[in-house]
Amino acid sequence: MKFEGTDTYVATEDLMVAVNASITLGRPLLIKGEPGTGKTVLAEEVARALNKPLIQWHIKSSTKAQQGLYEYDAVSRLRDSQLGDEKVHDISNYIVKGKLWEAFEGDESPVLLIDEIDKADIEFPNDLLLELDRMEFFVYETQEQIVAKNRPIVMITSNNEKELPDAFLRRCFFHYIQFPDPDTMRDIIGVHFPEIQKTLVSEALKIFYEVRDVPGLKKKPSTSELLDWLKLLMAEDMPEEILRERDPNKLIPPLHGALLKNEQDVHLFERLAFLTRRENR
């Protein structure tokens, strides 16, 4: 059972080692990196490559660790008691299973994605320490111990909005997805748009890395934005000459809306365009 990238996902060597280490040892893998470098997609691709079910748990600011294990639906039990339903005598009818429980129960070990763990409260990762370490937890209401039949492959993504506790980090493998170099980027594009012309790619990539190098950008465009942009360029049937022409009057790349997501960044570009025009005069 080894992960070596898929036909739609280019994995660098270091990423493969990290993923395989976490699969082999059954430890969670924590993935960080710039937004849009394929953190969430990784879990989907690992599940696909290893042919395992994927269970996704998306974290919000209000998510509590307990919700991943189970929830006790007291209200419907109270309601059923009112209606004299027979179900009411068994409390286990009102235990709603969470994503973690779901993952522990599967017959083959699934891939469990805990997406954007940093969105939750700062105590959230601490509340999951034991559960992720031993892959078991206790249901107080029914007095039963839930133990994972097969250790799921746990992938956790973080956008660095909050620092994660040390005790939690110690239990994980860690990988920081580095922004891909131009060669890897070309591979990634080849995987997504096999029929795209080579010249268009190299011109677009040149512009893309130039945009990334502009100092003072609030949000640098990332891989997912580049892919969107290329899709647009292809849809518009943009001739590559337009990309190639380095006319200072048109400093802003065509269809820039896909690359620059921030009004201030667009302004910055317009200002730069204005400055170059003045220099040329």
Add this chain to the structure above:
Amino acid sequence: MFTEFFYELRNAKVPVTLREYLTLLEALDKGVARYNVNEFYYLSRSALVKDEKNLDKFDRVFGKCFEGIEFTAEDDVHEIPEDWLKQLTEKFFTEEEKAALEAMDWDELMETLKKRMEEQDERHEGGNKWIGTNGKSPYGAHGYNPAGVRIGQDKNKNNKAVKVWDKREFKNLDDGLEIGTRNMKVALRRLRRWARDGNAEELDLPDTIRSTAKNAGYLDLKMVPERHNSVKVLLFFDVGGSMDPHIKVCEELFSAARTEFKNLEYFYFHNCLYEEVWQDNVRRRADKLGTYQVMHTYPHDYKVIFVGDATMSPYEIVHPGGSVEHWNEESGESWMQRMLSVYPKAVWLNPVPEGYWDSTPSIEILKQIMSHRMFPMTLEGLERAMKELSR
């Protein structure tokens, strides 16, 4: 097995623990890395480093500990372009030697060049590998390998001309002592005060059971509002002049505070607090707000944080009319006192390092006015300040 490496990492202040070390050994035992230095590097990095800011330190220690393990003398010298060599000869050889070189064949030339570079290196750098970073090597960032001359950017990815850890790709992520927003948020969290108000949205189970029982078993649902942070904060920022170098850290504090506190109001002042503050720096001349108005608008339970370097002429604090910008009827000191009597919970955060405070009289004066509740704008200072505020 790699105990020395482990301790070297700890010495370099990479926070590794025994548990992580054992994980690494376990992974090696299970054959995750197949006796290949690169895989070992990736594996140990993934197992031992948990924060991208430590990746650079890790790379440095790895380079130091495992130097020379990898094959070194790959014979790819022939890939060096002609003009690189030319530059090199100009740098390392004298005129006569250059003339002599004309007679040498390629291999000889490379050999001599290598020797010369080694000599040069020992004399100046003490064997530092990363010659490129010192601006001496014409090879750019990746430098040269003492065992052979190589070109930094190799086109073939599998032909590892440069060891990955020597590239130190993560260099710019090492944030050292600087504080980032997330750390600030963690520090600001100390100020949390939970309270329930607003719309009742959560089921209050104890109360529901109690009232259902009272209701002779007839279901009576009770809801409570969700808990949230109810702390209220007024932030006063010093802007312009001597504060310009500190803008970045102030922005970070501001954005951290904005997400952490729902009840946050912010104002700007220049150098010292006087009778007017403003909320928009672009329109600061037009949209001024009386300091009295602020004090009358926000109740006493607001906590006040001043952010400023407090570096100015002492007159600007203690004398009426001392302000550099306008004629102030009353001294900054009396405005500060007034503010502090309205808001007893107040601190001053100063981006100037604490060690320099003694040498600036105005900082001393303001520190006295704040009755020593002035803290440096570091993580540790921020924590102390929040502790003081939540007392």
